Amino acid sequence: MSKSAWKRAGVALTAVAVVTGVAGCQDDGDSKAAPKEAPKASAEASSGAQSHGDATKVIQAAYEKTSQAKAAKVKMTMSVEGVGAESGAIEMSGVQSWAPAAMDITMKGSMLSKGNPDAPEQMRMIMLDDVMYMDAGAKQAAEMDGKRWMKLDLGAAAGATGDKAMQKQLTGGLDNMNQDPAQQLALLLDSPDLKHIGAEKIDGLQTQHYKGTLTFEQMLKSNESSKLLSKEDHDKLIANVKKTGLKGYDTELWVTEDGYPARMDIGMTMAEGTMRVRADYTDYGTQIAVQAPPAKDTFDLFEMLKGMGTA
Template sequence: MRTSVRVSARRKATGAGLAALLLAGGAVGCQKSDSAESPAMTPAAAVARAAKNSEEIKSVHYRMKGKVPGEGRVTAEAAMSMKPLAMSMKMTAPDQATEGPVEIRLVGKAMYIGGNASMAKEMDGKSWIKLDMSALGGGKGLNADQLGAGQANQNPAANSTFLTGSKNVKKVGTETVEGVKTTHYEGKVTVAELKASLKEKDKTVNTTVREQREKSLDQFEKMGVDAFTMDMWIDGDDHTKQFRMRGEADKGPLDLTFTFLDINKPVQVTAPPAKDTADLAAMMKGAQS
């Protein structure tokens, strides 16, 4: 396969893999309630309760929009199951030279990127690239993090809990999101404070959730993000309905809003047909040799 095709494939894998990072959103609650907040609950307590509820989420369906450093504007809709791990996302990046949306599927230890006509033109008719996470990394060459896929196995509820690390959480007001009455909270928090809060909460947070949050924080540090302004919209059932995170990274602003549609509904994702798929690990091995 031509060198230019390999370079193009690597670039598309990197850009689309970054979309996997966008999976790091917030907890979601779709049940409706007449009241968006208990009158006796403080802002910090409301945020803490929603964060605790997010730990129980097994699957999510959400929409995302905003700006990603180095990528520009993005919009996406995704569904993800944590156990077993599976994800399907369709992403559009209008500031990138792509024809139509890019689809990402995560099935087991493999990530598939592509699914549109522009991919097929550059991949000898194959419209999907496969990133085998077990084959990548562990020695010379590319690894999953370098491809931007290091966050692919992150629970999308992890980042919403970061608002609990803020020392200045305040109530902004009440708003309706997707037909659901919610209470809007806001706070500022640094990555250093978030890491410190994780250590303080080691005894109350299970190991899996703590590791997911630590991986997310490491990824943000690599992007050059030192602090966030966090917004959370909590419904009357103490779940986060919408979540926004804003910060400055090395390559520009990070500003993402996640609106959550369903929780704990079945998610089924299948791998693309093998005849339509090019294996990136094999391509890179060929390039190295």
């Protein structure tokens, strides 16, 4: 593979890193039990701010409806300022399902192409059956016998390590990649300062706005992969994160009159800068059919690296 092709493969891996990096802000923990009935988001709007109990009921009901919907269309933006050398933004749009986990999105933005003239203006990414597929573009196809899709089977890569703990950590992270909005709602219910902000319009829809803050310790506790850490490693991770100045995650939610999340925002502020993730959801319950690219158009990066003797 030529040098430029390797650069494009690097762009694809950057895209994977972005998706998994966003996933690090999400929950993969236990579900919350939702009541059989709860007020709609607009039920308390005319009478002023909702109490903490009423806000909790609305979010529990939204969790239940979102879990049952199983799929939606999504537009997501991640922006980073002052955190490390790679400040910038990336936009993702497409469809996703969380029962079963699948995703078909298109990515574009400065974080994808920064400093790489060989990077495509946008990249399509598919997740299906624990495998990521990234469209490396027409230039890639010309140099790889028509194969423009790079396949990255993290399950196979995890198995090759021979380390059961590592296998569980890598494959468990695949579920996080899917950005399950229902689990994000479940996590927000853990916020001790959850509150109702008021009525707002989002993309022409009447919504109710909620906000809560979670500490890093609370986020880590709810994430399944953290259970693999020893107490020593867990304490070390907490100490290292505190050195960055990260005090917690500011989470905001906008719920429509139909009881579905229209928008979710997660903000993180550290000593060096900030990161914000915004996800807008529509068409809950949409029927999606995510398909893997044809095998003839795909090359397996992991197998290629193994063949070259690369660790």
